[in-house]
Amino acid sequence: MLDALTLDQMRTFVAVAETGSFRAAAARLSRVQSAVSHAIAKLEAELGVSLFDRSAHRPALTPEGRSLLADVRAVLLKVDTMRARARGLGEGLELGFTIALDPQFPIGLATAALKELHEAYPSVAVRIFTASLGEAVHALRQRRCALAISSVDIPDPQIERQALALVPRAAVVAAGHPLARRAASREPVTAAELADQLQIVAEDPSPLTEGRDYDVLSPGTWRVSDNPTKHALILAGLGWGSLPLWIVERDLAEGRLVRVPAAEFGPEGESLARVWLMRRTDEQPGPAARAFRETLFRQAGAWGATA
Known part of the structure; x- marks a missing residue:
C-alpha cells in the first residue's frame, strides 16, 4: 500500500540514485549498507516496481526508477519546506x-x-x-x-x-586610454576594436559558473577577484571593463573615466544587471x-x- 511509504525510504532512494551505489549511500546516511538495501527493497515492494537494476557491478536506475525519482524529490522538497515553515512559526528572534x-x-x-x-x-x-x-x-x-x-x-x-533590483552598468576606460580617444568620435565602438585592447574582468570563485565568461569580448584579459581592484586597474589605464554605474559615476563626472560606447553592451555601453x-x-x-x-x-x- 502506498500509505505505508516512509520519508526515510524516499531519502534512501534519492541517496542511492545520487551516489551511484548502496555503499556510498550508506556512508552519506551514516548507516550500514544492509539497512540501505533493506529500505530500497521495502520501497520497491510497496511501489510494486524495481527501482534499480542490480545485474551490474553498480546499481543502475530502471526506467521506472528514473520516472519516480523526480516525484520522490518533489515530495521531499515539499516536506522540507513545510518543516522549515513550522520551525519559523515556533522560533523566536535569531541570534x-x-x-x-x-x-x-x-x-x-x-x-x-x-x-x-x-x-x-x-x-x-x-x-x-x-x-x-x-x-x-x-x-x-x-x-x-x-x-x-x-x-x-x-x-x-x-x-x-x-x-x-536592476543595476545599471557601463563599459568604461581611463581618459588617456586609446579607446577614450576613439569614444570621443561618438560613434559606436565595434567588437573588433574592443578585442584589440586588454579587458579587465571579474573572476568567478564558485564551481557553479566556473569557466563561464560574462561579457568578455577581448582575447587578452586580466582577471581580478573584486570590483575595487578592477576599478583601480581601469583607472590606471591598463585596460577597459564594465562596472556598476554607482561605482564609477563620480569618475565619469570628473573626467577620470570615459564611457566606451560599445554596441555589444547597449547604448553608450550601458547595460542592466x-x-x-x-x-x-x-x-x-x-x-x-x-x-x-x-x-x-x-x-x-x-x-x-x-x-
Missing part, C-alpha cells in the same frame, strides 16, 4: 544570520537596510561576505548563508528567488532576516531600480 552579497549590488542600499535592521534588532549579529558571480548561490546551497543577493540567474527548486534576493525553501528566515528582506525591497524601490 544572528549571514548574508552573501554580490559586489554588483549598490553598497549604499545594503548599508541603509542594515542600519534599519540594527536599530530595530540591536542584539542580532550579522555577518556579510562578498560573493561574486555564482558564489552567492553556491554559498546558499552549502548553507553558508541565510540570504544571498546575486546577479547570476541559476534556477534551483530548493532556492526561492525574488527579483530585487538584474539582482535577485534568494533564500533556501527548507530554511525559514527568522524575524530579523525577514525584516531585513522587507527593508531591502523598500530601499530598492525608493532608489528607483526595482526589477
Whole structure:
C-alpha cells in the first residue's frame, strides 16, 4: 500500500540514485549498507516496481526508477519546506544570520537596510561576505548563508528567488586610454576594436559558473577577484571593463573615466544587471532576516531600480 511509504525510504532512494551505489549511500546516511538495501527493497515492494537494476557491478536506475525519482524529490522538497515553515512559526528572534552579497549590488542600499535592521534588532549579529558571480548561490546551497543577493540567474527548486533590483552598468576606460580617444568620435565602438585592447574582468570563485565568461569580448584579459581592484586597474589605464554605474559615476563626472560606447553592451555601453534576493525553501528566515528582506525591497524601490 502506498500509505505505508516512509520519508526515510524516499531519502534512501534519492541517496542511492545520487551516489551511484548502496555503499556510498550508506556512508552519506551514516548507516550500514544492509539497512540501505533493506529500505530500497521495502520501497520497491510497496511501489510494486524495481527501482534499480542490480545485474551490474553498480546499481543502475530502471526506467521506472528514473520516472519516480523526480516525484520522490518533489515530495521531499515539499516536506522540507513545510518543516522549515513550522520551525519559523515556533522560533523566536535569531541570534544572528549571514548574508552573501554580490559586489554588483549598490553598497549604499545594503548599508541603509542594515542600519534599519540594527536599530530595530540591536542584539542580532550579522555577518556579510562578498560573493561574486555564482558564489552567492553556491554559498546558499552549502548553507553558508541565510540570504544571498546575486546577479547570476541559476534556477534551483530548493532556492526561492525574488527579483530585487536592476543595476545599471557601463563599459568604461581611463581618459588617456586609446579607446577614450576613439569614444570621443561618438560613434559606436565595434567588437573588433574592443578585442584589440586588454579587458579587465571579474573572476568567478564558485564551481557553479566556473569557466563561464560574462561579457568578455577581448582575447587578452586580466582577471581580478573584486570590483575595487578592477576599478583601480581601469583607472590606471591598463585596460577597459564594465562596472556598476554607482561605482564609477563620480569618475565619469570628473573626467577620470570615459564611457566606451560599445554596441555589444547597449547604448553608450550601458547595460542592466538584474539582482535577485534568494533564500533556501527548507530554511525559514527568522524575524530579523525577514525584516531585513522587507527593508531591502523598500530601499530598492525608493532608489528607483526595482526589477
